[in-house]
Amino acid sequence: MSADKHIIHMDQDAFFVSVEVRKDSSLIGKPVIIGGTSDRGVVASCSYEARQYGIHSAMSSRMAKMLCPHAVFIKGNMDAYSEASFEVTAILKERVPLLEKASIDEHYIDMTGMDRFHNTLQYVKELRATVIKETGLPISFGLSVNKTVSKMATNECKPNGESNIEQPEVRDFLNPLSIRKIPGLGEKTFIKLSDMGIKKIYTLAQIHPDQMNSILGKNGLSLLQKAKGIDHSPVIPYQEQKSIGTQCTFKADSIDVETINNLLTSMVMDLAFDLRQKKKLTACITITIRYSNFEDVTKQVAIAYTALDRTLILKTKELFRQVYQKRMLLRLVGVRFSNLVAGHEQIDLYSESQEQYSLYQALDKIRNRFGDQAIKLASTMNLDL
CATH class of the missing domain: 3.30.70.270 (Reverse transcriptase/Diguanylate cyclase domain)
Structure with missing residues (x-):
């Protein structure tokens, strides 16, 4: 640069x-x-x-x-x-x-x-x-x-x-540092490179691009660039409305609150999994409902940064109780998470036991291997709205 x-x-x-x-x-x-x-x-x-x-x-x-x-x-x-x-x-x-x-x-x-x-x-x-x-x-x-x-x-x-x-000082600053200091270099990559005798950034910067590509693929080439002090990634403007969401239009208008809550649970679990895959956290939940007369009602709430299913499910259900005031048939429900920032999953650890945290990791591994629909709560299965 x-x-x-x-x-x-x-x-x-x-x-x-x-x-x-x-x-x-x-x-x-x-x-x-x-x-x-x-x-x-x-x-x-x-x-x-x-x-x-x-x-x-x-x-x-x-x-x-x-x-x-x-x-x-x-x-x-x-x-x-x-x-x-x-x-x-x-x-x-x-x-x-x-x-x-x-x-x-x-x-x-x-x-x-x-x-x-x-x-x-x-x-x-x-x-x-x-x-x-x-x-x-x-x-x-x-x-x-x-x-x-x-x-x-x-x-x-x-x-x-x-x-x-x-x-002029970039290479002199980087060279003596451990490769562990390079942003984005994970533990497995560190061990692999260390076993090859590559422990300092200076050593890594001397590796031929073809060799790095054969060792680590595109990720290796990116690390090589960083070791040389090269990074063309732009500063991306902060946008509070950056978001992810989903919605469901029912086959037939419904007033079955229990089933709709189960549907919301399923939607939130999918979105939360997506957040964790993208290493993102959300600080705002928005829920939208559409009554049978096509009236839309939207409500949102600011929350503490999180990407954990349990927290998001409880907040979403609470929001649904607040927004669904007319005892009228519903034809659509939607959930959106916004105010997203990059965030480490450990940000939520203080509220979770080791067992609960390990459970989230295990569930995500199953989904990564067998697909995002591979595992669900029993209450969210066979939904037919």
Whole structure:
């Protein structure tokens, strides 16, 4: 990518923990763990102090307690974390020309061309200071020539850091780093490359493209580009209405509420599976019903970011109860999830036991192997509306 690109990656530091610390300053400097508080729970996030004990997300709460018995465990509040995320996004949207909300706690900003009016580094320093002042939440940034390098720069300077990697410095910055630091390089790929003696980005960058293609296919070529500091992916403007949805028109108008609720359950499960496949989370549910007289009624509700069936099913059914006020036959029902952002599935772990979380993973694996209709709740089978 040409040297005149100015791409910023901004990332909240231990975001869930930071929100809790904002509410309770006595947590400052303590090993804090967000997640299930029982032995069957799972760690969703933890403070940097807790990480020093080897604690990490997706670890069992029982193991975390063994590693750090004096840690402060907090069940977590996804509503509060979602609200804080919206706070940060609102501040950035007002002050930058092109913003991408990459996840609940990170954003990309394209300042290309704005250097004619601003010193980009000075501007992002002031922007970071504004976020910290107005929200009370710590945030770090990396400024560089593309999304990959700026994200890696942020990761290397966290927590509470600032980093600027200009074009001539890109390769020197990347070369000594572990290949594990490359965004999108998963555990299996790391093991495979490590077994071949490829552990540093410098080594990876020397591999011939044909060899990388034979080892990992197109994904290998993409990793090779990133190892060389090349990434042409654009900053995608943040759009709150980005959504997925489905609807069903009944064969015959119906007032069978129990069956319609079962249908909603089936629709939500399909949409939630789609969210997880795309590594997305939703923060808004919209439900639409159409009465037999063709009157449409729509209602929506903002929710905490999630992609879990159980949460979405309960919220959707509650919304349906609110919207279906006339005891009149229905001819159509629709569900839509919007305000989508990229999000790691572990974001929901604090509300799930290990068994429940493992169940979601197992169900998704079955669907991936045998098709998205391979497994359903008994109540959603043989629906004939």
